[in-house]
Amino acid sequence: MTERPGVEDLLRELAPQVLGALVRRYGVFDTCEDAVQEALLAAALQWPAEGAPDNPRGWLVTVASRRLVDQVRSEQARRRREDRIALATPQSELLSRAADADAEPDADRDDSLALLFLCCHPALSEPSRIALTLRAVGGLTTAQIAAAFLVPEATMAQRISRAKQTVKTSAAPLRLPQAADRAERLEAVLHVLYLIFNEGYTTTDGADLTAPTLSTEAIRLTLLLHRLLPNHTETAGLLALMLLTDARRPARTGPDGDLVPLAEQDRTRWNRRLIAEGVDLISRTLPRGQVGPYQLQAAIAAVHDEAEHVDATDWPQILTLYDLLEHLAPNPMVTLNRAVAVAMVHGPTAGLDLLVALESDKRTARHHRLLATRAHFLEQLGDHHAAAHTYREAARRTTSTPERRHLTTRAARLAPE
Template sequence: MTDWQAVRALVPEVLGALVRRYGHFDACEDAVAEALAAAAAQWPAQGWPEDPRAWLVTVASRRLADQLRSDAARRRREEADAARTPPPPVGGPTGDDTLRLLFLCCHPALTPSSQVALTLRAVGGLSTAEIARAFLVPEATMAQRISRAKLRITAAGAAFELPPPAETAQRLGVVLHVVYLVFNEGYTATSGTQLVRAGLTDEALRLARELHRLVPDDGEVAGLLALLLLTDARRPARTAPDGSLVPLSEQDRSLWDTDAVAEGVALVTDALARGPVGPYQLQAAIAAVHDEAPTADVTDWPQILALYTVLERVAPNPTVTLNRAVAVAEVRGPSAGLALLDDLAGDERLAASHHLVSVRAHLLEMAGDRDAARAGYREAARRTTSEPERRHLLARAARLG
């Protein structure tokens, strides 16, 4: 972990300290963001403080007090409290604050895109500009999205506390989904010139580790962390020197991170043994089968197909069916896989995506229909907004003549 990653890991502690003392999540979050900006400007030139967390808490508290004083007509009571009260203690709960912040940022009143943006800002410590660059939108657009998210949280009356027990499982599921979305956007960027945005994948892994530390007995939390580790272990082999995509079947597996694979396999093995089984555990188990195969030729496709069949029952969605079709083709032949894809053709959730078209092209290539496969790859290339994926698909088409 780099020094600045370590600072970002302190964000939940600093923000939690302020929110616990002052309330007003939106104002506290702005103050912490300003403190981080000040640290980025001052520490490289003036040297790092002995206690970075205490420095951030103190500076953020001063910025918050200044903000409250500037709005005295509307917040006289808060101004007086901030002026009289010293900064919150640097000790106290930390891990619980991270979990509270994650639940708060993933409040059901927010849209999924707002949940992701606010989590990266408040829990991850990323600046608005960094988040905007990650999702390839103007900084002003992302600032508005984050601002609206904070207003919605305030309007919903959300408190800085864990939800009631009856809501915890459902809200934890949303938190896991947000971390999963952050990782996926980093691992395979949906648009732009780069296949991978390492900052997002690293941040998702950090959040998944923190969640597992806070909720070690939850099988789906362990499953998510295992899935991210097993997937990210392949990152060094996913791109060629020119930045082009290297598919799983063609990757140099000696480049995979064996420590991450071992950790992921151990996590999912333990989680599956304890039960109950959830979708993240099943996806992690599938990733483990791929990662434990020394070569693509010896991949245990029957086991992968069995796992996808269970996953489709536990968490049915068209993407799972799409992946199961590939496994079916590997086990029963491409015609069987193509028959499954025919059932997906009318699914509106896949209509505009390039994924269904590219998988169909792959299975047509397996079946020996080179002309149809070539046309499919070209159509998929036309639909994707990712430049590395577009180049890969066009290369597949060119390879067929």
């Protein structure tokens, strides 16, 4: 029998491949996405009890194709007219395709990267491109995407729905865009991959700190993009950042799944192969052209990873890199991370001073990481009562169980309730 966590991981991995196959075959994004969701639900209910089929991808494509035909028939019966997909393809052909969904010569082709660019269509706003891609390619829930954007879930649901309708109206084919169009979409594509990786490295909610399937998929897609565009330095920078960050994942949790902060991690558990690959990639990329945000973040990650122990970390160099990053791509999370570097170089009082502006920024004013950082600085200053109170408030605001447990534990060590 297949265990449920394994089924969930497999479905998340296969979802963009199945959606890509249907969009390539039938060409209507929103209808295909609905059909794929129904097939995924059927698999989630059936496979844990009966075991996954020998060809799970083919099973999903077949079931989703049949669901698609059912949707077309239902639409015909209700409205007495055919939608675009039924007009373009006779119903008998739809039935034939659904019956033999995995029998085509290119049935095993992975359209994930082409689907990624389709979701970043020029007709969509950048936030909509990112949200749709996280939903369709990354397999994130609407709640997870909303958390990543710091907006209400209902707002994100409306955004995704409108994005799907826009893609449907555009009738864009599923294929990698030409060079000029590709450049226009690339920035949004990179941002999407970055957010998918971050959600995998530190999940926004749930019992587990990480979702390795998401971060692994983000690395895989970024590697494909890097091979497609080997001279694009920001793509290389993003790939290096992912490798250098993911290298620490084995040490981020203890035996019971509890969060282990960077300063307390057993660095012998870091993946030295990934570190070597990431350092080599960013070292070859930085001198080649204009430096961008992903390259700077990768350089920061490399400084952390190359320190044999926490006390050997070159914090002045990290602060210099954050100064450049905040000038090049200012945002509240960069400022928050820079405040940590400032505190390490100039002391926690200097770090606290930088948090004042973030407390009036509606994007971060109630964010648990801002509170956790403030609590850490207060702890360093010896104000244990205030630090414990702030840790507990941060714990109340996070939706991640491991983060909540970690913050609550730190508060209890300073001032037991």
